[in-house]
Amino acid sequence: METGEIIQIFAESGFQIDPQALEAIKTGSPELIQDVLKSIDSSVLVVGIEHIKPLTQSITPESAAIPAQKQKTMELPKLDFTLKDKLLQHPVTILKDITNQSTCIGEYTEFVNYFKDRYSLLADMLRKRISRRPIESLKKRNMDAREELSIIGMVLDTKTTTNGHKLIEVEDDTGTIRVLIHKEKDKELFDSARRVLLDEVIAVTGTLSSDGNLIFANRITLPDIPNTQKSMLAGKKAEGKAVFISDIHVGSNTFLEDAWLKFVDWLGDDIDYLVIAGDVVDGIGVFPNQDKELAISDIYEQYEKAAEYLNAVPKHIKIIISPGNHDAVRQAEPQPRFPERITRMFRSDIIFVGNPAMVDIGVKVLIYHGRSMDDMIASIPGFSYAEPSKPMVEMLKLRHLSPIYGGRVSIAPEQKDHFVIDVVPDILHCGHVHTVGVSRYRDVLTINSGTWQSQTEFQKRMNLQPNPAQATVVDLASMEYRILNFYAK
Numbered sequence: 001m002e003t004g005e006i007i008q009i010f011a012e013s014g015f016q017i018d019p020q021a022l023e024a025i026k027t028g029s030p031e032l033i034q035d036v037l038k039s040i041d042s043s044v045l046v047v048g049i050e051h052i053k054p055l056t057q058s059i060t061p062e063s064a065a066i067p068a069q070k071q072k073t074m075e076l077p078k079l080d081f082t083l084k085d086k087l088l089q090h091p092v093t094i095l096k097d098i099t100n101q102s103t104c105i106g107e108y109t110e111f112v113n114y115f116k117d118r119y120s121l122l123a124d125m126l127r128k129r130i131s132r133r134p135i136e137s138l139k140k141r142n143m144d145a146r147e148e149l150s151i152i153g154m155v156l157d158t159k160t161t162t163n164g165h166k167l168i169e170v171e172d173d174t175g176t177i178r179v180l181i182h183k184e185k186d187k188e189l190f191d192s193a194r195r196v197l198l199d200e201v202i203a204v205t206g207t208l209s210s211d212g213n214l215i216f217a218n219r220i221t222l223p224d225i226p227n228t229q230k231s232m233l234a235g236k237k238a239e240g241k242a243v244f245i246s247d248i249h250v251g252s253n254t255f256l257e258d259a260w261l262k263f264v265d266w267l268g269d270d271i272d273y274l275v276i277a278g279d280v281v282d283g284i285g286v287f288p289n290q291d292k293e294l295a296i297s298d299i300y301e302q303y304e305k306a307a308e309y310l311n312a313v314p315k316h317i318k319i320i321i322s323p324g325n326h327d328a329v330r331q332a333e334p335q336p337r338f339p340e341r342i343t344r345m346f347r348s349d350i351i352f353v354g355n356p357a358m359v360d361i362g363v364k365v366l367i368y369h370g371r372s373m374d375d376m377i378a379s380i381p382g383f384s385y386a387e388p389s390k391p392m393v394e395m396l397k398l399r400h401l402s403p404i405y406g407g408r409v410s411i412a413p414e415q416k417d418h419f420v421i422d423v424v425p426d427i428l429h430c431g432h433v434h435t436v437g438v439s440r441y442r443d444v445l446t447i448n449s450g451t452w453q454s455q456t457e458f459q460k461r462m463n464l465q466p467n468p469a470q471a472t473v474v475d476l477a478s479m480e481y482r483i484l485n486f487y488a489k
C-alpha cells in the first residue's frame with residue numbers, strides 16, 4: 001500500500017501516524033492496518049510503533065505452549081460454526097459505494113464534469129427509446145414546423161407564464177431551447193410538466209415554432225425504469241427475510257428505547273438481514289438548539305450507545321448500515337461510510353456502506369438516506385411528508401436519487417454521478433422524512449422506514465407527524481412485505 005493511502009486511512013479514522021509506525025505498516029501484512037485500527041484506543045492521537053509491535057510479533061514456542069486445559073476452553077463453541085455457515089449462506093455483496101472512491105476537491109471544472117456525466121448517463125437511457133435531434137440543429141436548418149421531433153435535455157429553468165402555461169428551458173451538449181406546454185392542450189401532459197424538476201434529464205417530443213426557438217410539446221418522456229424486470233428475478237434464488245429500518249437517532253431525548261428493545265427482542269431466527277438507511281445517532285449541531293433535545297451530548301458516546309444497541313441484535317443477522325445527514329461523516333453527498341473510529345465500536349461482522357449504496361442480499365437493495373425528498377416535496381405539487389412513496393417513485397421515474405442541485409442536498413461534484421440509478425434495484429430503501437410508506441412501482445418495492453424517535457420540538461413547530469418504531473419485513477423469495485409496529489404509548 002502507498003504511503004499516502006495509509007496516512008489517509010488513519011486520518012479518516014481520526015489518527016496521525018509516526019514515520020516508524022508507517023514503515024512497519026508498509027512492510028507488514030495487508031491485514032495489519034485493520035488489526036491496528038481495531039486494537040487501538042480512541043484516546044490515542046498519534047499511532048506509534050508501540051501500537052504496532054504487539055500485533056506483528058509471531059507466536060513463539062513459549063506462547064504456543066498453552067496448557068491443555070486452557071486450550072479446551074479456547075475452542076470455538078459449536079454455535080460459531082453454525083453462525084459462520086449461516087453467514088456464508090447469506091452473503092452480502094456491495095455493488096456500489098462511494099467509500100474510498102471520492103475524487104472531488106470542489107473545483108469549478110468538477111461541477112461541469114459532474115453534470116456532463118449525469119447528462120450522458122440519463123440521455124443514453126432515453127436514447128434507447130427516443131430518436132433525438134441535437135438542439136443546435138433545430139436552429140440551423142429550415143425545419144418543417146408540422147413535423148414532430150424530439151430532443152433530450154437537462155432542465156435549466158421552469159416557470160409558469162402569465163397565461164398559466166408552463167415554459168421549460170432545456171440544454172443538451174449542443175445548445176438550449178425553450179419548451180412550451182399549453183395548459184389546456186392535454187391535462188396529463190400539463191401535470192407531468194408541473195412535476196418537472198430543475199436539473200433532471202427529460203425527452204421532449206413536439207413541433208417547432210417557425211423561428212426554431214420554441215418547441216410546442218406533445219409529450220414529455222422520463223428515463224424511467226422498465227415495465228417489468230421479473231425475468232431478472234426469476235432466475236435468482238433469493239431467500240430469507242430482511243428487515244428495513246432507518247433514523248434510529250440514538251442520543252436524542254425522544255429516542256424510544258422501550259420500543260427499540262421490544263424490536264430487538266422480536267428479531268428471531270427467521271430474520272437474516274437488518275438494513276439501516278442512516279441517522280443512526282441524533283448527532284450534534286445538526287439544527288439550532290439541538291443540545292436542548294439531546295440525552296447524550298457527545299457524538300462518540302452517542303455511537304457507543306448505538307453500538308451497544310446494535311451489538312445486542314442476534315448474531316446470525318447480517319446488519320448493513322448506511323449514514324444519513326445526522327451522522328458523523330461529511331455532509332456533502334454522496335457520503336462515505338462511517339470512519340474506523342466509529343465502526344470499531346460495533347460488532348466486526350456489521351457491514352458499513354456509504355450513502356447511497358447498492359448491496360446484493362439475494363435481491364438488489366439500493367439504500368439512500370433520502371435528503372433529496374425535502375427538495376422534491378417542496379417542488380412538486382401534491383407531494384407531502386405524509387406520503388414518502390411519492391418522491392421515491394419519482395426517483396425511479398427520473399432514474400436519479402437527488403435531481404435538484406442547489407437545494408437542501410449539498411452535492412459533491414464527483415467525477416461520476418453516484419445518484420444516477422443505472423442498475424434498477426429490486427428494493428429502494430430510504431428514510432429521512434420519519435414517515436412510513438411502502439409501495440410497488442413496476443417491479444421495485446419502495447420502502448420508507450420511519451424513525452425510532454417520537455415527535456421532536458422541531459417537528460411540532462413544523463406540524464410534522466412522524467411514524468415511530470415501525471419496521472418493514474420483506475420475504476426476499478416472494479417480495480411480500482409486512483409493516484410491524486413496536487410503538488407503545
Ligand SMILES: [Fe+2]
Binds near residue numbers: 247279326432433434
Ligand atoms: Fe432522521
